[in-house]
Amino acid sequence: MNASRLSLIALAGFLPILTAHADLNSGLIAYYNFQEEGTAGIANKVGGGATHNGTYGSGTTFGVTPAIAGSGAGFVLNAAYAGVEATTTTDRSIPLVGKALNVAKDDASATAGSGWFNVPTLGASTLGSNFAISAWFYLAPDADNGGTDVATLRDYVFESADLDNFDVSFGTNDTNGNTFVSWIGGTSGAQVAGTLATGQWHHVVHVFSQAGTNTALSVYINGAKVGATVSTPTANMNFTSLNFGAGRTGFRVFDGMLDEVAVWNRSFTANDVTELHQRGQASLAVNANLAAAGKAFVSVDPSDPAMGVTFGTGLYNLNDEISGGVEASPNPGYIFTGWGSPFTGQSNPFPHVVTASVSIPAIFAQDSADDDSDGLTNYQEEVIYGTFPNDADSDDDLVSDRAEIQNTQTNPLVSQREAVDYIIANLGNGVGPNDTVLTRNQANNTLTLKLTGQSSTTLTTWSGLTPSTPGTTASQSGGDFLLQTPGTADTKRFFQVKGQEP
Missing domain, CATH: 2.60.120.200 (Jelly Rolls)
Structure with missing residues (x-):
């Protein structure tokens, strides 16, 4: 009985642990x-x-x-x-x-x-x-x-x-x-x-x-x-x-x-169940000797079922060639890296003539590429955040996926375009939607505000500031004005910053 292709996807962790198909008599x-x-x-x-x-x-x-x-x-x-x-x-x-x-x-x-x-x-x-x-x-x-x-x-x-x-x-x-x-x-x-x-x-x-x-x-x-x-x-x-x-x-x-x-x-494993089911379909006992019956079971085993699916698993007649070959297909966010021993170096898919029961290991890994150059790997975008690996700004609000996840803590799949347009129209001073204006140092819980006096011709001659708020400091760096103040453990806090152009 030749097995048709059957995709079995099971929930699993993200660490690849290759488990070879066991003999049904084991355990x-x-x-x-x-x-x-x-x-x-x-x-x-x-x-x-x-x-x-x-x-x-x-x-x-x-x-x-x-x-x-x-x-x-x-x-x-x-x-x-x-x-x-x-x-x-x-x-x-x-x-x-x-x-x-x-x-x-x-x-x-x-x-x-x-x-x-x-x-x-x-x-x-x-x-x-x-x-x-x-x-x-x-x-x-x-x-x-x-x-x-x-x-x-x-x-x-x-x-x-x-x-x-x-x-x-x-x-x-x-x-x-x-x-x-x-x-x-x-x-x-x-x-x-x-x-x-x-x-x-x-x-x-x-x-x-x-x-x-x-x-x-x-x-x-x-x-x-x-x-x-x-x-x-x-x-x-x-x-x-x-x-x-x-x-x-x-x-x-x-x-x-x-x-x-x-x-x-x-x-x-899912392949254990497949063998058990197909033995019954072929009127073969749980403990039957497959070789004596002219059969063999081929188990194509993914290194981690969460990372990809494989094709070719099934109960076959001896000397049959697997229709369509043995194949591995990664799930979104993962890549297929090759076949394990003794099938290292084989193509994907590759032809296989069944001569005995065998396990064929398929090795998958996280996709570490960054196709849209937004600072997030394809694995992070597709598996962790659900964003689009080929679009640096999945919700088209002019703020990149990485900036929303790591800086603004906004949802990269829900557009903030109205707020972005308002900031661009009213903040001025050359601030763009992906500029880092306010950052928080979680180690010491301080906030840093970066402003650029775009219209000033005397920026480098400004006098030092002595802010009135205790613990607040001001400095210049690379043409930017940096104002640092102690933060807060609150998830939200409003600050008002006032300044006067010289």
């Missing part, structure tokens, strides 16, 4: 592929199943010795699956990777459901503040469900399994069962993943990462980041276990299929 601590029946079907496939094995939430009534044929792990798929009431059927015949976990519920009851499972060892103490959860889900609600309880009618793919604790949560938020919502930290804000069609496979990844004293959540649906990142104090992330296929107390049971459920004890 993988729990993986459930549901290829076997009964308890073996929900045993952890990482590390020989020694830890993080699942336990059916409904005991022996459902799942382990299912009362309903075809329930629980190892579901072999059925186009006419009979639900809990078994009066109508629902199509659960579309595979993802081999067999799937079949989850069914009785919407008339808050407790009746089969197939969902709990992992009692996957809690905050095990996962820490940097972890990721991935699952494929296929919502296929039975047409004969007759419940009216709104809470019961909701369908959950996974949720932390503590009473009144939904530190980790992803499921539907409406009685129609197709609008999905993500939560973090119990009472923190929600991210709406949106309405997703029933009767087809979808992919969700929750990425948790440390952000100071907070834990931040990024949500990906079908390979793309959705919504805004929300965060919660890390101290609030105290969940003790995870449910898959049901809400925190075992109700809100999912009605459909789950597959390729996995948990990592590390955060993910």
